[in-house]
Amino acid sequence: MEFEALKQALFAEAKAKGLTEYEVFAKTSSDLSAEMLGHELQSVTSGTEGGICFRCAVNGRLGAASTQSTEKADVLALVARAMANAAVVDADEEPIFFEGSPAYGKKTREPVPAPDTGELRRAVADISARVFAADARVSESSSMGAGAGYVTVSLANSKGLSLSNEMSRRHSYVEAILKTGEESVNAFAVSQDITGKDPDIAVKAVNKAAAKLGAGKVKTGTYDVIFAADQVRALLSAFGGAFSGKAALEGLSRLAGKEETQVAVPMLTLVDDPFYPENPMQTPFDAEGVATYKKNLIENGVLKTLLYDLTTAKKAGKTTTGNASRPSYASNVSIAAYCMRIEPGKETPEELRARMKDGIYITEMKGLHAGANGVTGDFSIESAGFLVKDGQLAAPVKTFTVAGNFFDLLMHIDGIADNVEMGYPSLAVMAAPDILVRGLSVAGE
Amino acid sequence: MLSKTLIEELLGIAVSTGADFAEVFAEREHTNAIRLLSGKIESVRDTVIVGVGIRAFCGTKTYHASTSDVTREGLLACAAAVAGAVGDGKTEKKITLVPKRVVNAHPVREYPDDVATVRKTDILRRAEAAARAADEKIVQVIGTFLDVDRQFQVANTEGLLREDRKVRNRLAVSAVAADGNDTQTGFFGPGAGRGIEYFEIMDPAAVGKRAAEQALTNLRASFCPAGTMTVAIENGFGGVIFHEACGHSLEATSVGIGASQMAGKLGQKIANEKVTAIDDGTIVGAWGSYNIDDEGNPAARNVLIEKGVLKGYMIDRLGSRRMGMPMTGNSRREDYTYETTSRMTNTFIDNGPDKNEDIIASIEYGLYARSMGGGSVNPLTGAFNFAVNEGYLVKNGKICEPVRGASLIGTGSQILQDIDMVGQNLLTGQGMCGSSSGSVPTDVGQPLIRVRQITVGGRS
Numbered sequence: 049m050e051f052e053a054l055k056q057a058l059f060a061e062a063k064a065k066g067l068t069e070y071e072v073f074a075k076t077s078s079d080l081s082a083e084m085l086g087h088e089l090q091s092v093t094s095g096t097e098g099g100i101c102f103r104c105a106v107n108g109r110l111g112a113a114s115t116q117s118t119e120k121a122d123v124l125a126l127v128a129r130a131m132a133n134a135a136v137v138d139a140d141e142e143p144i145f146f147e148g149s150p151a152y153g154k155k156t157r158e159p160v161p162a163p164d165t166g167e168l169r170r171a172v173a174d175i176s177a178r179v180f181a182a183d184a185r186v187s188e189s190s191s192m193g194a195g196a197g198y199v200t201v202s203l204a205n206s207k208g209l210s211l212s213n214e215m216s217r218r219h220s221y222v223e224a225i226l227k228t229g230e231e232s233v234n235a236f237a238v239s240q241d242i243t244g245k246d247p248d249i250a251v252k253a254v255n256k257a258a259a260k261l262g263a264g265k266v267k268t269g270t271y272d273v274i275f276a277a278d279q280v281r282a283l284l285s286a287f288g289g290a291f292s293g294k295a296a297l298e299g300l301s302r303l304a305g306k307e308e309t310q311v312a313v314p315m316l317t318l319v320d321d322p323f324y325p326e327n328p329m330q331t332p333f334d335a336e337g338v339a340t341y342k343k344n345l346i347e348n349g350v351l352k353t354l355l356y357d358l359t360t361a362k363k364a365g366k367t368t369t370g371n372a373s374r375p376s377y378a379s380n381v382s383i384a385a386y387c388m389r390i391e392p393g394k395e396t397p398e399e400l401r402a403r404m405k406d407g408i409y410i411t412e413m414k415g416l417h418a419g420a421n422g423v424t425g426d427f428s429i430e431s432a433g434f435l436v437k438d439g440q441l442a443a444p445v446k447t448f449t450v451a452g453n454f455f456d457l458l459m460h461i462d463g464i465a466d467n468v469e470m471g472y473p474s475l476a477v478m479a480a481p482d483i484l485v486r487g488l489s490v491a492g493e
Numbered sequence: 494m495l496s497k498t499l500i501e502e503l504l505g506i507a508v509s510t511g512a513d514f515a516e517v518f519a520e521r522e523h524t525n526a527i528r529l530l531s532g533k534i535e536s537v538r539d540t541v542i543v544g545v546g547i548r549a550f551c552g553t554k555t556y557h558a559s560t561s562d563v564t565r566e567g568l569l570a571c572a573a574a575v576a577g578a579v580g581d582g583k584t585e586k587k588i589t590l591v592p593k594r595v596v597n598a599h600p601v602r603e604y605p606d607d608v609a610t611v612r613k614t615d616i617l618r619r620a621e622a623a624a625r626a627a628d629e630k631i632v633q634v635i636g637t638f639l640d641v642d643r644q645f646q647v648a649n650t651e652g653l654l655r656e657d658r659k660v661r662n663r664l665a666v667s668a669v670a671a672d673g674n675d676t677q678t679g680f681f682g683p684g685a686g687r688g689i690e691y692f693e694i695m696d697p698a699a700v701g702k703r704a705a706e707q708a709l710t711n712l713r714a715s716f717c718p719a720g721t722m723t724v725a726i727e728n729g730f731g732g733v734i735f736h737e738a739c740g741h742s743l744e745a746t747s748v749g750i751g752a753s754q755m756a757g758k759l760g761q762k763i764a765n766e767k768v769t770a771i772d773d774g775t776i777v778g779a780w781g782s783y784n785i786d787d788e789g790n791p792a793a794r795n796v797l798i799e800k801g802v803l804k805g806y807m808i809d810r811l812g813s814r815r816m817g818m819p820m821t822g823n824s825r826r827e828d829y830t831y832e833t834t835s836r837m838t839n840t841f842i843d844n845g846p847d848k849n850e851d852i853i854a855s856i857e858y859g860l861y862a863r864s865m866g867g868g869s870v871n872p873l874t875g876a877f878n879f880a881v882n883e884g885y886l887v888k889n890g891k892i893c894e895p896v897r898g899a900s901l902i903g904t905g906s907q908i909l910q911d912i913d914m915v916g917q918n919l920l921t922g923q924g925m926c927g928s929s930s931g932s933v934p935t936d937v938g939q940p941l942i943r944v945r946q947i948t949v950g951g952r953s
Binding site: 114417427448449 | 527533534538540543544553554555556557558560563578610632633671676677678720750751752754866871873874878879897900903904952
């Protein structure tokens with residue numbers, strides 16, 4: 049069933065059940081990918097997936113239910129299921145269904161149709177050839193892939209709101225494995241297009257892996273540290289939940305009540321920009337239909353705003369920032385940034401290292417899902433990288449932890465480089481440069 | 494679920510262009526997640542997934558397509574997508590499926606959908622009340638009650654056709670303790686592959702209390718010292734150490750492509766002789782158990798390491814082809830959209846020869862990790878990490894003051910040699926394990942163990 053037909057059927061069922069406020073949200077996606085192991089094609093996958101969620105207000109409570117089934121009985125049953133779920137809820141959160149924003153922003157990237165399987169296979173074969181050409185030590189266990197996805201989101205409610213958005217993304221990746229004697233090392237590189245040529249992810253992954261060969265240990269102690277841009281993105285991803293106005297209301301954010309106060313060094317400005325040109329997954333409206341817009345979260349070190357959806361904003365006495373999020377059709381409305389971006393500093397990464405003089409350049413952190421506490425800000429993370437001696441990258445190092453507190457770290461940043469790089473640490477799109485922090489605890493040998 | 498004749502037709506299409514094997518996996522899963530926050534039921538996430546994944550093999554090349562459109566047209570298109578990806582050959586193969594009944598070894602008395610929702614919210618409220626009652630410093634309690642009813646059907650061109658149903662539920666409680674500007678958290682989340690009757694034996698109040706006590710302990714803890722030390726890791730979720738440090742490296746997913754530190758080491762002594770490790774998907778009612786895996790093979794009890802010697806891997810069909818070894822009933826996928834692969838079920842270090850009190854008494858200075866958080870591993874190198882959620886310093890053989898913010902890192906091959914004492918209080922804990930085929934429920938487990946020497950990440 050197409051969205052319009054599903055919507056009509058559900059709206060009619062809702063009216064018949066005496067509901068006056070309700071909403072239908074649907075998300076469909078199609079994905080295609082090809083992967084190789086060494087020189088051999090390993091797998092070709094494709095998927096089409098869709099789901100629909102019905103939400104309604106019953107006696108001032110919100111109920112929701114969702115399904116992937118398009119059988120008429122299953123679809124119509126969503127109304128009764130959502131009503132039953134509303135009866136269970138007793139939180140004093142008034143459901144709000146939105147009539148629409150006066151205007152919506154313009155996307156800076158439009159979706160493009162997916163490539164065909166043949167194009168993907170040729171792209172991966174080319175990446176594979178480049179990986180093996182880059183270094184004689186590349187192992188047949190190395191893998192590479194290319195893929196594309198296309199997503200359609202539709203939202204309609206009893207207030208007359210009717211919106212839809214289409215987004216597409218493409219990617220390619222390499223996991224280069226180098227084996228020499230007893231030692232094996234691996235490194236990843238990803239790209240936002242299927243060829244992975246600009247910059248060349250084959251060369252990048254192989255060089256990253258080669259640089260890790262012969263890594264030694266670090267002595268336990270206190271070090272000045274530069275987090276590489278992709279690791280800053282990982283930290284933002286692990287702790288970005290603290291910017292949720294809902295987390296603040298729930299007592300789960302250390303940024304609660306800190307608006308208009310200094311939460312970071314003055315050199316730090318953090319932006320949430322739904323229309324960041326490098327972000328392919330742009331949306332002009334959020335999961336509740338509110339217009340999205342660019343905003344400073346931290347401006348010269350001062351917390352300007354947290355992120356809100358309609359319900360949380362009302363409870364907190366604020367205005368929604370258009371950050372209602374539903375990662376899947378089945379998700380409840382939550383709050384998330386679109387593309388957190390740290391504004392570039394003035395120094396190049398080389399100048400930043402020169403100024404640090406001696407310390408560690410961290411290029412890998414593992415297990416942030418477990419070793420980082422989003423509520424307290426504490427982290428203790430398995431890391432790898434390079435020693436920096438007299439401003440120059442020196443020997444590779446591995447198997448050490450770096451520990452600290454994210455919120456304290458914001459107040460102790462001593463340098464921000466100018467190399468803002470975009471990427472996906474997990475589901476979120478983030479952009480950040482290298483960052484220098486003094487005096488972090490490192491545990492090694 | 495799909496009719497036998499339709500599945501036969503889909504399999505026929507999937508192998509019509511030259512594949513040597515094909516498989517159809519159809520799934521319907523109902524999930525309810527009720528969230529309690531600030532003393533109120535905040536939301537119910539109630540979702541049904543429906544879909545089919547079709548896969549074909551040409552040797553060790555795989556072709557997979559999935560769809561949530563389970564109309565006849567949608568399924569034919571899905572099978573055609575697989576056939577199209579395989580190539581343009583022409584072979585005709587008559588598929589005859591032989592349905593085989595699966596005996597349910599994990600009885601469920603109360604299916605989640607048959608139980609009044611108020612029973613589930615009551616379980617949440619009892620947990621919350623106990624957490625709040627622990628101390629006035631408990632300022633927030635978040636509870637989630639999850640139940641999942643998963644039904645699936647799997648068939649392949651070898652004639653296999655089986656159906657199974659797995660029910661599981663879990664109560665997860667996070668408690669937040671605050672004192673002035675200091676905030677700390679605690680977590681406990683037991684679950685089982687049983688019906689709602691599980692909460693007759695698992696007291697919700699005890700779950701809430703445990704989460705609260707952990708948060709309160711962390712509130713009075715100072716930062717853990719950093720460095721290399723002897724560590725005793727408690728039973729239950731402490732078994733995550735084996736799961737990360739070794740378990741993932743024994744999955745065919747990495748072994749089969751030579752990207753595992755454990756590849757080629759069968760029969761070799763890879764661990765201290767006190768270490769016997771088992772993956773057992775047959776434990777009745779366990780969180781990570783099932784009757785058949787997602788390729789239709791019976792769950793099994795597989796000894797991975799016996800007295801320090803590597804005895805076996807966890808192998809799915811693709812891994813079996815790559816490695817030339819039999820399948821072990823370990824093939825799992827989060828849902829039909831993922832291509833299935835080798836995964837752990839309930840994985841644990843078995844009881845050993847040492848008395849628990851001797852283990853603590855043997856440590857002059859070190860860390861007692863009472864409760865572990867999650868972690869991750871690089872199977873290629875075996876480098877792993879995991880978080881300590883509740884830890885204490887051990888001095889002169891006695892457990893002393895609590896410490897917070899610790900993590901443990903090392904490499905699998907090294908830590909297996911360094912586990913030099915194994916206690917006798919084997920217990921499992923529940924977790925969700927992430928890998929290329931998505932997130933699946935797994936148990937980890939062990940008795941109290943001692944690791945002679947490991948790097949502890951800390952801050953003082």
